[in-house]
Amino acid sequence: MLELELRSEADTLALARTLAAVLEGGDLVGLEGGLGAGKTTFARGAVHGLGVPEDTAVTSPTFALLHQYEGRVPVAHADFYRLGGEAEVEELGVDELLEDGAVLFVEWGRKFQGVAARTVLWVELEIVSDAARRARLRPQGARGDAIIGALGKRLPK
Numbered sequence: 001m002l003e004l005e006l007r008s009e010a011d012t013l014a015l016a017r018t019l020a021a022v023l024e025g026g027d028l029v030g031l032e033g034g035l036g037a038g039k040t041t042f043a044r045g046a047v048h049g050l051g052v053p054e055d056t057a058v059t060s061p062t063f064a065l066l067h068q069y070e071g072r073v074p075v076a077h078a079d080f081y082r083l084g085g086e087a088e089v090e091e092l093g094v095d096e097l098l099e100d101g102a103v104l105f106v107e108w109g110r111k112f113q114g115v116a117a118r119t120v121l122w123v124e125l126e127i128v129s130d131a132a133r134r135a136r137l138r139p140q141g142a143r144g145d146a147i148i149g150a151l152g153k154r155l156p157k
C-alpha cells in the first residue's frame with residue numbers, strides 16, 4: 001500500500017500521470033472516495049497521461065456511465081454510482097474492453113463483484129481540507145503489486 005498526501009489538485013493530476021506511465025492495456029483501476037474526493041480529477045490526469053490529447057475534455061461520466069478515449073492504448077472512464085446492478089456492468093462491456101486491451105478507470109466500482117474482481121489497483125481518495133486529499137493506493141493481486149513497485153520507483157522522494 002502506498003499512502004500519499006496530495007496538497008493541491010495539481011498534486012493529484014501529477015500522481016495520476018505518473019501512474020498512467022506504468023499502466024498497460026487490460027488494467028482496471030478502481031477509484032473510490034466520497035463526492036468531491038477527486039476521483040474524476042484523478043481520472044482526467046491519468047487519461048491525459050495515457051496519451052489522450054490535452055485538449056480532449058475528460059468530464060464525469062455521470063449520465064453516459066462510460067466515456068471512451070484513444071491514447072497509446074484505448075482508455076475508458078466509468079462512473080457506476082447510478083448503476084442498477086451487475087447485469088448493467090456486463091451490458092457496458094467491461095470484460096470486452098479489458099480483453100481488447102483498454103485501460104479502465106471506474107468510479108464507485110467496489111460494490112459490483114464483476115468490477116471488483118477485475119480491479120488491479122484501488123485508488124482511495126479522502127478529503128483532508130478544501131485543497132488537500134489523502135490517497136491510498138492498494139494493489140490487488142500480482143499485477144497490482146507490479147504496478148505499485150513500478151510506481152514507487154517513479155514517485156519523487
Ligand SMILES: Nc1ncnc2c1ncn2[C@@H]1O[C@H](COP(=O)(O)OP(=O)(O)O)[C@@H](O)[C@H]1O
Nearest residue numbers: 006008009012035036037038039040041131133
Ligand atoms: N487535491 C485535490 N485533488 C483533487 N481534487 C481537488 C483537490 N483539491 C481540490 N479539489 C477539487 O475537488 C473537486 C473534486 O471533484 P471530482 O474530481 O469531480 O470528485 P469526485 O469524482 O470524487 O466526485 C474538484 O472541484 C477539484 O477542483
Ligand SMILES: [Mg+2]
Nearest residue numbers: 039040060107
Ligand atoms: Mg466523479
